[in-house]
Every structure is written in C-alpha cells, then in structure tokens.
Amino acid sequence: MLVLAVDTATPAVTAGLVHLSPADDADSRPAVATLATRVKVDARAHAEVLTPQILECLAEAGVARADLDAVVVGIGPGPFTGLRVGMATAAAFGDALGLPVHGVCSLDAIAADSADEQREAGELLVVTDARRREVYWARYLDGARVAGPEVCKPADVPMGDAVAIAGSAAHVDDFDLPVLPNETPSPAGLVAVAAPALLAGAVPEALVPLYLRRPDAVENSFRTLAGAS
Known part of the structure; x- marks a missing residue:
C-alpha cells in the first residue's frame, strides 16, 4: 500500500x-x-x-x-x-x-518514531511547541497513549511515570529526562x-x-x- x-x-x-x-x-x-x-x-x-x-x-x-x-x-x-x-x-x-x-x-506519530528506543523501558513524554510559553504534551506506555494530549506551561506538565522525552528541541531541555532524537x-x-x-x-x-x-x-x-x- x-x-x-x-x-x-x-x-x-x-x-x-x-x-x-x-x-x-x-x-x-x-x-x-x-x-x-x-x-x-x-x-x-x-x-x-x-x-x-x-x-x-x-x-x-x-x-x-x-x-x-x-x-x-x-x-x-x-x-x-x-x-x-x-x-x-x-x-x-x-x-x-x-x-x-x-x-x-x-504527538502519536512522534511516539511511534520513538517506539524502538522506548519499548518496554517505561513511559515516554512527547512535547511540541504550543507558543505562548506553553507546550502540547502526551504520555505513552508501550506505544499507547496513556495521558493527553493537553496544553499547558512546561512546569505544569504532569510527569506521571515518564522516563524519557521526545519532541521539540526548544522544550525538551525544560524537563529533567533523557532526550530521544525524534523532534x-x-x-x-x-x-x-x-x-x-x-x-x-x-x-x-x-x-x-x-x-x-x-x-x-x-x-x-x-x-x-x-x-x-
């Protein structure tokens, strides 16, 4: 196909x-x-x-x-x-x-791109730029979305059990998590x-x-x- x-x-x-x-x-x-x-x-x-x-x-x-x-x-x-x-x-x-x-x-697509690195390792947080000093976010476990999508300031994102992050290069460093390369x-x-x-x-x-x-x-x-x- x-x-x-x-x-x-x-x-x-x-x-x-x-x-x-x-x-x-x-x-x-x-x-x-x-x-x-x-x-x-x-x-x-x-x-x-x-x-x-x-x-x-x-x-x-x-x-x-x-x-x-x-x-x-x-x-x-x-x-x-x-x-x-x-x-x-x-x-x-x-x-x-x-x-x-x-x-x-x-956000699901970014998580899918990160599946090989993150599979069975724990929750993945994905963030993208929402402007106004905010981010769009969602969390994933074993490739399935478990929270989000939502929009808020980085400091207000509920981290859940996230052990890694992917997404906007301008925002991933706002979080104390290992960064995966999919932006x-x-x-x-x-x-x-x-x-x-x-x-x-x-x-x-x-x-x-x-x-x-x-x-x-x-x-x-x-x-x-x-x-x-």
Missing part, C-alpha cells in the same frame, strides 16, 4: 511517501518503508512549500498520483494557521484522487499510527483538528465585540 503522509502541526512542514505492508505474524508490526521525504522547518511557510514538497516526493519515488492508495495527515495538536494548511491539502488530494484520508494525532512527526511515524485502520480498509473518521484552545483571531474578535457592546 502506497501512502502519502503530511504534517504541519509543528514548525516543520513535512511530506513523504511511505510503503505499508501487513505484519508477517501476530507478534510483529506492519512494515513501514519511507520512499521519499521532504522536511522544511519554517513556521511561516506551510502554505508555500507543502504542495511542492509533495510533488517532489512523487517525482523522486517515480510514483504517479494515481498510484496512491491513501493519505495520512497529522491533525495536531498545533497552531490554527499551520495545522489547517496540512489538513486542507490532505483533504484536497484525497477528494481529487478519490482516496481515504486518515487523521492521526501528531517532529515523520511520514513513517504518521503511517505507523494509521496502519491498523489502513490495512483493515476502515472508513476514515471526519478530520477534526486538535487545536486544544481557541485560535487567537477568534479570541481577539470576541474581545472586540464584547468591548463594543
């Missing part, structure tokens, strides 16, 4: 093509192989670079759009403007090509999270962004209206 994966929930604009195969047996995981990937870290360039990145990946892998079987997109948590670019682009590709579009939590969702991580649904041929759920708080534009508009009343 050939899957297009995109994520714009962090400052990294990510696109990639991933080949997904079923597990060989009940004790192994589905095989995920990255064929091409593009990542550009620029929180203000999501709209400008995502579609060109997708086209570059298709060209590099020698794959036509008609060869795609599905699309996976990170649904956050993330800032309003960047997040909606990735989700709208994924939805547009799916609609144009008649493909299922599966949304996955972007943003990878195409392989995104597809790994969606793999059970993809391989089962499940009908995707509606794409609902994980903002976790109201966008600034809405809050400011509300204050303006409230002040005028």
Whole structure:
C-alpha cells in the first residue's frame, strides 16, 4: 500500500511517501518503508512549500498520483494557521484522487518514531511547541497513549511515570529526562499510527483538528465585540 503522509502541526512542514505492508505474524508490526521525504522547518511557510514538497516526493519515488492508495495527515495538536494548511491539502488530494484520508494525532506519530528506543523501558513524554510559553504534551506506555494530549506551561506538565522525552528541541531541555532524537512527526511515524485502520480498509473518521484552545483571531474578535457592546 502506497501512502502519502503530511504534517504541519509543528514548525516543520513535512511530506513523504511511505510503503505499508501487513505484519508477517501476530507478534510483529506492519512494515513501514519511507520512499521519499521532504522536511522544511519554517513556521511561516506551510502554505508555500507543502504542495511542492509533495510533488517532489512523487517525482523522486517515480510514483504517479494515481498510484496512491491513501493519505495520512497529522491533525495536531498545533497552531490554527499551520495545522489547517496540512489538513486542507490532505483533504484536497484525497477528494481529487478519490482516496481515504486518515487523521492521526501528531504527538502519536512522534511516539511511534520513538517506539524502538522506548519499548518496554517505561513511559515516554512527547512535547511540541504550543507558543505562548506553553507546550502540547502526551504520555505513552508501550506505544499507547496513556495521558493527553493537553496544553499547558512546561512546569505544569504532569510527569506521571515518564522516563524519557521526545519532541521539540526548544522544550525538551525544560524537563529533567533523557532526550530521544525524534523532534517532529515523520511520514513513517504518521503511517505507523494509521496502519491498523489502513490495512483493515476502515472508513476514515471526519478530520477534526486538535487545536486544544481557541485560535487567537477568534479570541481577539470576541474581545472586540464584547468591548463594543
């Protein structure tokens, strides 16, 4: 199965093509192989670079759009403007090509990228930049999310039984934990999270962004209206 994966929930604009195969047996995981990937870290360039990145990946892998079987997109948590670019682009590709579009939590994808280092070692904390001196966070045990996603200041993150951390390089040092090298969702991580649904041929759920708080534009508009009343 050939899957297009995109994520714009962090400052990294990510696109990639991933080949997904079923597990060989009940004790192994589905095989995920990255064929091409593009990542550009620029929180203000999501709209400008995502579609060109997708086209570059298709060209590099020698794959036509008609060869795609599905699309996976990170649904956050993330800032309003960047997040909606990735989700709208994924939805547009799916609609144009008649493909299922599966949304996955972007923090789950980082945890999936960290699974080999963290498996059976204890809980993993994943954090990404939420701006306003806050982080989005979630905790994982044996690859499964056990808390979150939520948003708060780093000092207020409930540590639970976390023994390691992955995610935003600008924030992992706020925590006294060993740091794993996965900073943003990878195409392989995104597809790994969606793999059970993809391989089962499940009908995707509606794409609902994980903002976790109201966008600034809405809050400011509300204050303006409230002040005028």
